[in-house]
Structures are given as structure tokens and as C-alpha cells.
Amino acid sequence: MNKKVDVEQNIRPRKVTTSQLTLMAVMIAARIVLSFIPSLNFGNLVEIGLGFVGTAFSGILFGPLFALLVSTVTDLITFFISGSGFFFPGFTLSAALGGWIYGWVLWRKPISWKRVFVAVLLVTLIINLGLNSVWIRMMYGRAWAAFMPMRIVKNLISLPINTIILTFLFKSPTIEKLIKKYQF
Numbered sequence: 001m002n003k004k005v006d007v008e009q010n011i012r013p014r015k016v017t018t019s020q021l022t023l024m025a026v027m028i029a030a031r032i033v034l035s036f037i038p039s040l041n042f043g044n045l046v047e048i049g050l051g052f053v054g055t056a057f058s059g060i061l062f063g064p065l066f067a068l069l070v071s072t073v074t075d076l077i078t079f080f081i082s083g084s085g086f087f088f089p090g091f092t093l094s095a096a097l098g099g100w101i102y103g104w105v106l107w108r109k110p111i112s113w114k115r116v117f118v119a120v121l122l123v124t125l126i127i128n129l130g131l132n133s134v135w136i137r138m139m140y141g142r143a144w145a146a147f148m149p150m151r152i153v154k155n156l157i158s159l160p161i162n163t164i165i166l167t168f169l170f171k172s173p174t175i176e177k178l179i180k181k182y183q184f
Contacts, residue, residue: 059102
């Protein structure tokens with residue numbers, strides 16, 4: 001009988017409280033603000049920004065499913081507010097999966113530099129070098145050799161930097177308290 005109850009609780013979707021919904025809205029707003037902080041651009045194919053911080057925070061606070069949702073909503077709102085370029089759903093999928101990966105690796109697990117490195121590495125390989133490169137190829141029709149070397153170098157540089165930044169943030173006593181207090 002207890003096993004049946006446990007199975008039903010795992011199948012049934014979690015109910016979101018008003019305070020959790022509010023926290024997700026605040027995170028979306030913070031991530032939108034982060035998206036408007038200028039990135040370092042190297043041509044129109046490579047940029048280094050702070051968006052990964054908000055994505056990782058969403059993952060560690062909300063878990064994979066809600067981080068995916070927050071990342072999707074953030075990407076769509078940011079696009080409509082900025083009005084830059086044209087909408088390409090592939091990048092929204094990349095944003096959603098990035099949130100899911102951070103949630104899957106970091107949510108409700110002990111934070112260590114190794115765990116953060118794994119999360120950043122997965123996002124780097126699957127999203128940045130994988131999917132986003134496919135989207136760029138589809139959008140611009142450039143040969144892989146024309147843009148992949150620069151993207152690989154950028155990601156080799158950003159991988160340790162992003163890992164260090166997130167590890168210091170998540171291991172700082174103030175942020176640790178906030179994560180414990182507000183984590184779903």
C-alpha cells in the first residue's frame with residue numbers, strides 16, 4: 001500500500017505555491033535584466049555573457065522541469081522586449097534544455113566544483129557547441145569550418161571561467177543560505 005502511494009506522488013505533478021510562482025517570476029525578471037548587460041562579442045557568431053548565471057540559478061533553485069519553463073519564458077520575453085533580429089525557435093529550445101541540464105545536475109545535490117564543472121561541460125558540449133552550432137549553420141548557411149574553430153576556442157576559454165564563477169557563487173555563504181531557503 002505504501003509503495004502505491006509513493007508511486008502516485010511521483011507521478012502526480014508538483015503543486016506550485018504562490019510564493020514559488022513569485023520566485024520564478026522574480027528569477028525571470030532578473031534573467032531578463034542580465035540579458036541586457038552587454039556581452040563581449042567576437043564577430044557575430046561568438047559572444048561571452050552572463051546569461052549562464054541566471055540559467056544555473058534557475059536550475060539549482062527550481063529543478064529541471066521548472067528551470068526549463070523559466071528558461072523558455074525568459075528567452076521568449078527577452079526576444080520580444082529586445083526586438084532584435086528574427087525569432088528562431090531553435091535558440092529557445094537551447095535555452096530550455098540549458099535550464100533543464102543545470103537543474104538535472106545541480107538541483108538538491110551537494111554543490112562541489114566537480115558537479116558544477118559537469119553541468120557547465122554538458123551545457124557547453126550539448127547546447128553551445130552542439131545545438132547552437134546547428135542553429136547557426138541553419139540560419140546563416142556557413143560552412144562548419146568557417147565558424148566552429150572560433151566557437152570551440154570561445155567555449156574552451158569560457159568552460160573553466162564559468163565553472164569558477166558558478167562555484168564561487170554557489171559556495172558563498174550568503175548564496176548557500178538563499179538556495180537552502182528558496183529551493184523547491
